[in-house]
Amino acid sequence: MRRVRDMTVATLNDRLEKAEDPVRVIDQFLWSTHQEIVQSEQLQRQYAAHTDGLYRQWKDAEQWTRKREDQALTALKAGEEQAAKLALQDKVAHEERAERYRQLYEQSRQELNDLEQLLQDLRSEYRAVYDRRQFYVAKMESLRLQQRLNARFDTGTGDPSSMFRKLDDRLTDLDLEARSLRDLRRIGQESVLRIGTVVQETIERELQQLKQKMQQGH
Numbered sequence: 001m002r003r004v005r006d007m008t009v010a011t012l013n014d015r016l017e018k019a020e021d022p023v024r025v026i027d028q029f030l031w032s033t034h035q036e037i038v039q040s041e042q043l044q045r046q047y048a049a050h051t052d053g054l055y056r057q058w059k060d061a062e063q064w065t066r067k068r069e070d071q072a073l074t075a076l077k078a079g080e081e082q083a084a085k086l087a088l089q090d091k092v093a094h095e096e097r098a099e100r101y102r103q104l105y106e107q108s109r110q111e112l113n114d115l116e117q118l119l120q121d122l123r124s125e126y127r128a129v130y131d132r133r134q135f136y137v138a139k140m141e142s143l144r145l146q147q148r149l150n151a152r153f154d155t156g157t158g159d160p161s162s163m164f165r166k167l168d169d170r171l172t173d174l175d176l177e178a179r180s181l182r183d184l185r186r187i188g189q190e191s192v193l194r195i196g197t198v199v200q201e202t203i204e205r206e207l208q209q210l211k212q213k214m215q216q217g218h
Contacts, residue, residue, distance in 0.1 A: 023140075026133045033126045040119045047112045054105040061098035065091050146172075 068091035075084035 023133065023137060026129060026136070030126060030129060030133065033122060033129070037119065037122050037126065040115065040122060044112070044115050044119060047108065047115055051105065051108040051112050054101055054108055058098055058101035058105050061094045061101055064094040065098060068094060 068087045072084040072087035072091065075081070075087060
C-alpha cells in the first residue's frame with residue numbers, strides 16, 4: 001500500500017501539468033486518498049482485534065505453564081514423582097504454545113504499527129493536498145475577478161497605453177498561474193518531509209516509553 005501511495009504522489013504533478021482542469025485532478029486524488037483511508041481504517045480495526053486475540057492466547061499459555069509447574073512442585077512435595085513428570089510434560093507443551101503465539105503476536109503487532117503509521121501518513125497527505133486545493137481555487141477566483149476588473153477599465157477607453165496595460169495584466173495573470181502550479185508541485189515534497197517528521201516523533205515517543213519502563217523496573 002505504501003508503494004502504491006508513493007507512485008500516486010509522484011505522478012500527481014505530472015497529471016496536473018497535463019490537465020485542463022487541475023482542480024478536477026486534485027478532487028480525484030482526494031477521493032482516491034479518502035477511499036484508501038476508509039479501507040485502511042477497516043483493516044486497522046481487524047488487525048487490532050486479531051493482535052489482541054494473539055496476545056490473549058500467548059498469556060493464557062504462559063498462565064498454564066506456571067500452573068503446571070506449581071502442580072509439579074506440589075506433586076514432588078507429596079512424593080508423587082510420576083504425577084510431577086506428567087505435569088512437567090504438560091508444562092513443556094504450554095511453553096511451546098506460548099512461544100508460538102508470542103512470535104505471532106509480535107509479528108502482528110509490528111504490522112499493526114506499520115499500518116497505523118501508513119494511515120497517519122495518508123491523513124497528513126490528504127490534509128496537505130486539500131489545503132493546497134483550497135488555496136489554488138481561491139487564487140484562480142482572484143485571477144478571474146482581476147480579469148473582469150481589467151476588462152471594465154479597458155472598455156471604451158481611447159488611451160493608447162491601454163494596449164500595454166492589457167499586456168502587463170496578462171503577464172501578471174500568467175505569472176500567478178505559474179506560481180500556483182509551482183505550489184502544487186511542492187505538495188509531494190512537503191508530504192515526504194511531513195512523513196519524516198511523523199516518523200521521528202514516533203521514534204521519540206517509543207524511546208520515552210522504554211525509559212519509563214526502565215525506571216519502573218528499578
